[in-house]
Every structure is written in C-alpha cells, then in structure tokens.
Amino acid sequence: MQFPTSRLPRPGRARRAARSLAVAAATALAVTALLPTGQAGAAGTSLRSLAQARGIYFGASLAQSDLNNPSLTAVAGREFGMLTPANEMKWDTTEPGPGSFNFAPGDRIASYAKANGMRLRGHTLVWHNQLPSWVRGLPADQLRAAMRRHITAEAGHYKGQVYAWDVVNEAFNEDGSFRTDDPFHNALGDGYVADALRTARAADPNAKLYLNDYNIEGLNAKSDAMYRLVKSLKSQGVPIDGVGFQAHFVVGQVPASLKANLQRFTALGVDVAVTELDDRIQLPANSAALARQADDYAGVVRTCLAVPRCVGITQWDVGDPDSWIPGTFPGYGAATMFDNGYRPKPAYTASAAALAAGAHHLAPTD
Numbered sequence: 060m061q062f063p064t065s066r067l068p069r070p071g072r073a074r075r076a077a078r079s080l081a082v083a084a085a086t087a088l089a090v091t092a093l094l095p096t097g098q099a100g101a102a103g104t105s106l107r108s109l110a111q112a113r114g115i116y117f118g119a120s121l122a123q124s125d126l127n128n129p130s131l132t133a134v135a136g137r138e139f140g141m142l143t144p145a146n147e148m149k150w151d152t153t154e155p156g157p158g159s160f161n162f163a164p165g166d167r168i169a170s171y172a173k174a175n176g177m178r179l180r181g182h183t184l185v186w187h188n189q190l191p192s193w194v195r196g197l198p199a200d201q202l203r204a205a206m207r208r209h210i211t212a213e214a215g216h217y218k219g220q221v222y223a224w225d226v227v228n229e230a231f232n233e234d235g236s237f238r239t240d241d242p243f244h245n246a247l248g249d250g251y252v253a254d255a256l257r258t259a260r261a262a263d264p265n266a267k268l269y270l271n272d273y274n275i276e277g278l279n280a281k282s283d284a285m286y287r288l289v290k291s292l293k294s295q296g297v298p299i300d301g302v303g304f305q306a307h308f309v310v311g312q313v314p315a316s317l318k319a320n321l322q323r324f325t326a327l328g329v330d331v332a333v334t335e336l337d338d339r340i341q342l343p344a345n346s347a348a349l350a351r352q353a354d355d356y357a358g359v360v361r362t363c364l365a366v367p368r369c370v371g372i373t374q375w376d377v378g379d380p381d382s383w384i385p386g387t388f389p390g391y392g393a394a395t396m397f398d399n400g401y402r403p404k405p406a407y408t409a410s411a412a413a414l415a416a417g418a419h420h421l422a423p424t425d
C-alpha cells in the first residue's frame with residue numbers, strides 16, 4: 060500500500076538531526092579509515108571535494124619552484140581547489156623596475172591552477188614588503204601614480220583569472236595604528252587603502268577585493284582597527300568584498316574568539332576567508348603536539364563552516380618540507396597538514412572529517 064504524499068511520515072527535527080549526524084559520522088569514519096593507508100584523496104575524499112560539497116573551498120599556496128617537485132604537486136593537484144602564488148604576484152617580481160612588468164612567473168602558477176581545475180587568489184597588489192626600492196623613494200604624487208599604474212597593470216593582466224585579490228596586505232601595526240614602515244601610508248595617508256581598492260575594481264570588476272592581515276584572527280586591538288577600517292570603507296561606498304585572516308597559528312593557541320570575530324566582519328556585509336593557515340610546533344613534533352594540531356585545524360574548519368560568509372580556507376604552503384616556518388621561526392616547524400614525505404598528518408584527517416561532518420554551508424560555492 061502506498062501512502063498519499065501528504066500523509067508520508069515527516070521526520071521531526073530531532074530525528075532529522077540524528078539522521079544527519081549518523082550520516083556525518085559514517086562519512087567521517089570512512090574518511091578516517093581511508094587515511095592511515097596514505098590513500099588520501101582516493102574515492103572522492105580530497106579536501107577540495109569535501110570542501111566543495113560544503114560550499115566552501117580549500118586551497119594552498121605554492122611557489123614556482125615547487126612546480127618541479129612531483130611529490131608536492133601530486134598533493135597540491137589532488138587536495139586543493141584554490142591556489143595562491145607564494146611570491147610570484149608580489150611587486151618585486153611583477154614590476155621590478157618602473158613600468159617594466161614581468162608576469163611570466165605568475166602566469167606559470169596561473170596555468171598550473173587552470174590545468175588542475177583550481178581557482179586563483181591573487182596575492183598581493185599593495186604591500187610594504189617584497190617591494191622594489193625604487194617605489195620607496197618616490198614623492199607622494201609619483202607614488203600615488205605608481206601605485207595606480209601597478210594595480211591597473213597587474214589586476215588588468217589577470218582580469219578574469221583571479222577569484223579574489225589581496226589588494227592591500229598587512230596595513231596595520233599590532234596596536235592597530237597604520238604600519239609605521241609603510242611607504243604608501245607614510246606618503247599618502249589612510250586614504251591609500253580606498254584608492255587602491257577603487258583602482259583594483261576598475262581594473263577587474265569581477266574579482267573579489269580583500270584586505271588581508273595576520274594577528275587579526277581573534278578579538279584584539281589589531282582586528283578592531285581592521286573592523287573600523289572596513290566599516291568606514293563600506294559606509295563610504297568603497298569597493299571592499301572581503302577580509303583575509305592569515306591565521307599563522309602556534310599549536311594550541313587558536314584564539315577562542317575566532318568565530319565571534321569572523322561574525323562581526325560578516326555582519327558588516329563582507330566575506331571572510333582564512334588565507335594563510337598554518338600551525339607551528341616546537342620541534343621535534345611529538346604525537347601529543349600533532350594531536351593538538353589536528354584539533355586546531357579541525358576547529359578552524361568547523362568555525363568556517365559555522366560562519367555563512369566564510370568562503371574558504373587556504374593553507375600556506377603545501378607540506379612541511381616547503382613551509383616557510385622553519386626558516387623564519389628557528390626551532391619550529393611541522394606546521395602543515397602533510398609530513399616530510401607529503402603524507403597526510405592527523406591535521407589532514409581531522410580537517411577532512413570536520414568537512415565531512417559539517418552542515419551544508421550557505422555561501423558562494425566553489
């Protein structure tokens with residue numbers, strides 16, 4: 060006998076929740092069961108596919124030289140759906156001399172991304188670092204013209220290829236004042252940020268325009284400054300689409316206020332993204348530290364899934380061997396989800412399981 064549709068038993072809220080929990084748990088188990096064999100990515104369990112199924116992306120950064128490393132590219136192409144060039148779109152590479160542009164290194168990364176069905180995050184148009192010395196010495200009017208020409212040329216060159224640009228990177232000091240050693244702010248004042256954003260919008264109207272910084276993940280003086288800036292830009296009608304939270308963490312120290320902080324930004328009407336995630340451990344990394352790191356990564360994934368306008372997560376670098384951490388923080392390392400042989404670590408398993416167990420996310424999709 061058939062039930063008329065209107066009389067089909069309708070699962071109550073609790074029953075629906077229990078059922079989706081059971082499905083999620085089974086998926087998480089399946090993911091976990093696959094991973095210790097080193098078969099990450101088999102049977103549709105890559106981070107990119109799991110993230111895509113939740114309506115977010117999972118990305119990584121890599122440098123041109125990394126493209127010659129087959130163990131690295133095997134992981135990158137399989138696991139990540141978004142790519143950020145580590146250095147190749149920075150000013151010192153793209154415009155080493157005034158008006159003399161070189162997009163060949165960035166183009167190589169863009170072609171790799173395209174060949175692997177990955178999207179691109181453009182990084183970065185205006186930054187005090189990796190900036191050729193000729194820019195620093197310019198008087199204000201020439202610096203403004205140089206900044207506009209640089210943005211117009213670079214964002215114009217990559218028009219249509221870039222999902223989002225980090226238009227201005229690392230604008231703030233830790234106390235929330237504008238960065239002291241920044242030639243753009245020193246010469247042009249606070250308004251350089253709005254000027255850069257407007258110029259980028261004109262050059263590539265479809266790219267999402269971001270401000271990006273580190274140590275703004277929790278509620279603190281620096282994130283307060285970013286919040287005030289974004290609020291003020293929005294109120295003036297300046298084009299700003301998102302804020303990037305770099306998220307260079309120390310194991311066990313992911314700020315408890317991460318979610319509340321992301322939420323206050325999305326309440327301003329912008330997207331948020333985790334743009335440079337890593338989680339460094341004092342070496343040698345023991346299994347307790349790797350387990351804490353797994354909790355940290357999974358926590359970031361769960362937080363992004365819980366914030367509707369958190370569009371995705373990018374890890375900085377692909378695996379521990381190519382990570383910038385040991386070179387910058389001596390004695391620390393093991394900061395990524397892949398070990399020295401590019402095998403998945405507990406942080407990978409936990410991230411994949413958190414994606415598998417997550418609810419569907421109502422954000423722009425991958």
Ligand code: G2I
Binds near residue numbers: 146335383
């Ligand atoms: O420092 C980690 C990241 C922090 N947020 C902004 C990112 O753009 C930044 O990326 C790193 C790159 O991953 C490194 O690869 O930025 C560093 C410099 O600011 C990059 O390191 C530099 C080395 O310091 C240079 O000696 C080297 O010539 O990479 C250059 C190109 O290989």
